Amino acid sequence: MANGEDAIIRKKQLRSDSSTVNKRIAAVTAQKKRRQSGKRRMRQGMCFSLPAQEDPFNDKNMNLESKKTKKVLPLNEDNNLTGNSNTASQNKRKAAKDHKSNGQNQGQKKSRVEKESTLDDEGCPSKFLISCLKTVQDTMRDDEAFERGKPLFFDSWGFEYWRCYTRGTHVLETSGCATTKQIAWIGSTAVDTITNKELDGESFTGPYLLFIVPSQERAAQVRTVYKSLKLFGIHTVSLHSGASIDHQIHGLKACEPEFIVCTPDRLLELVSLDAVDISGVCSLIVDGLECSSGDAYADSVKSIQKHISVDLHTVVFCSGLTNAYSLAVSSLLSSPVCILSRDEICET
Template identity: 30%
Template sequence: MGKTQEYLTKKRNKAARKRLSNTIDFTRGVQAAKRRRKAGRRRICEGMCFSLPTPEDPFNDSYKEHLASEKPQKSQKPKSSGITKGSKSSNVESNNEKERVRTSKASIESSLLGSITIQQSSAKNDVTIEPRCPNYECSSRQHQTLSIDNLRVKWKPNCGKCLMKDNSWTCIGDDAFEVAICALLKAKIIKIDNHEKIVREKSMPLRQYINKLDWMFWEACGKGSDILATGRITGMPTHISNVLAVVGHMGQRIGKQIHGKCPLVLLLVHSKEQALEVRSIFRLLKSQLGIHAVSLHTGTPLEHQIKGLDCTEFDVLVATPERLDELLSINAVSISNISLMIVDGLEDMALSGLSDYLLNIKRKASNNVQTIVSSRAFLPETYHICRKLLQDPICRVISDSSMSQSCACISQNVHVLVSEDKRNQKLQKILSHHIGSREKSISSGSGILVLFQHLQSLLHVKGTIQKDYTVGVLCVNDLNEDSQSAHLIREQFRKGQIDVLLATEDCISQIDLSSVSLIVLHEFTANIESYCKILTTMARFTINGVLYTFCSGATAPLASQLIDVLHKCLQPIPPPLKMLADAAKVVVEKKG
């Protein structure tokens, strides 16, 4: 190779490197290699890199054709105007040229910062940010640090631009969620049962072939509220749904140009195997979306992970709670900038004794981080963990309408109180405790609903508590005689203007229980079906649901059925209720 050809090759390589240097992945790779080289921890493949000859290319000449195809066109130089190199005017022109380059760079940076469009809605923390730049590997990945306090990222799942071409799914748009779905379908990580039918009929409604539960989960994630997902084992694997939720979230975060040294998303898993599995899915999506994920688990030495975190930049952090808490305690990593935290498998973590680690991690994250908690079932021991991880209002995603899933994280407190005076005293304690705690908290909501079977008991309780609390009364006579006044009472209760709403059991169908977080059954319901209906329809948007039930001697025939409901919901069964059920069983045997 002559000197001229060598010079041209070096020039072409330099132009190629300059062109590649604009991408964020190339910059990260160069910086990581530089850190490893300085630290003396260079990889084996970085010692000597060369291509082996093949029968098709025995002399390794294929790179010449590749370079020739990338040969840049020569730009025509302006003709000289007869001014010498050392003249004063040439220096003025060079200074003008430098100033022009400097102003162009400043204009580019200002346009990048000005490309963020924020549309604030009337609700608090409801901010939708639309990116102008759809390319996730373009200059929008610059290290712009913007405040994310009081911001909740919103996005909408869609797969309308996922088309079937050459027996494989292809995305014709640039939406991150759609690109990720097509990539996972092409890699056969997501499998569709009717794939052959779709190919044969050339029909492309991809959404109807995806499990309805997973789509409900993604729509809930896109709203920006905290999520309580229960029993998600019938759809696609939970970690795949979580990865796609992260991709949709990251598509908006990257488009908003919020990027820095800290990770943007935190995904907590139970074991090392789950961390590696989730990491492998993100590695598949990295080349197409530019999302870089790092996994941390106890299967790797702590010193190695500390050095690795110091040498790399990443967007998603997949970690086990104990290892992440250990790294946070020594400030090896920071999660102050994350806007999404997913806890995958809370039941397994709680049974393994990782609850304290979860709470420590939550304390070090932002107060407004969107949190998703998923588990096969929620034990009463995990209720306090969920109430510290999640913030109202929440979205519930359940795989079926079973009793155990519908009433997840709703505490059922059953008290056997034979006399009416004791029931009234217990009610007074409940009202004073919960209304006092509600006044101390900033969050506002509906008051306490107390249900009665008999109108006489309702009027007696009203006379004792109306001096201390704002009381509303709703009975069948009110609904029949004056529907407008009944509607006004329901609206005042819904807005929190009434502390206590006293109602008969016949009016339960006229009250929206989805926003009621605390209900007291002053007398047990006439049948177990009414109790189950109240339990499965209350507290749909809150994590602090509580149902108090007062049982008397008249509840004995239904005590065994109530015990079955508590057993299905994994709730503790009080000994007095067992005694009441045993007594009713003895009476039935004697009659028989």
């Protein structure tokens, strides 16, 4: 009798253990599904197709989605038992047709890739760069600089700047201080370059872009534009005499920014304290280099350039150039230089 009770107790214990294991398996499975769902959402968020000028409503991509065909599953024994010979014959013919069609699709895909590569060689901004520009414009949609119904990526100055940047040609803008649109194009182009280099395995231990401005107020304006790019992992800090040195040193160590917007004197002070390493800066933007600033501003920029050891791309925004002051500008820019303005574009 005791043996029978013991057997019953063991069976109940086994059921209890089995139930616990099943619950644990169910919990783990649910957790995996949540993770996979999250990864799918991330991938879906990363995969996008932007509207183009010839396809403003993105109809082409929507049509491609609707035309996708379902894969034909191979017949198994159950299918053969439940289906008839005609169905099997039809499936075989369809499989052969799909195989032939797949070969044609592969050829078309290869042709499309070659065509896209040719377009890239001719000089077309990437979809990622366009996405950066759209993000800035959407974030700052209330800014008067952006015209409603006019996408930022159709800006002619921005496209010409991008062409100069990709060719490694330095830029002199003779229309004065940088506008919001110009700031957006410069930053978005830098983000595109950083992303491509990181995908190729390159890493950055210091700031990539250095935007020099004449005042604290101007630094705040530029940083406002670049805050939109934080969505793409780009951190921007503003360095000027309006904040304490200790606060700025702590901020530089805490976030390791990709972009720095600064007044030249404060930056030189921080460099002398080893608070920031600018030796690897690849893009230098000098804003507001006007005649009224005197030689001190240009001299400070020259001192900053001496701390940069790589072959960097330089952009200078200036207006009111005279023969005497053009010498100061030329000392900041090496050849070749592309002169851009809102009215005309020429190259020297």
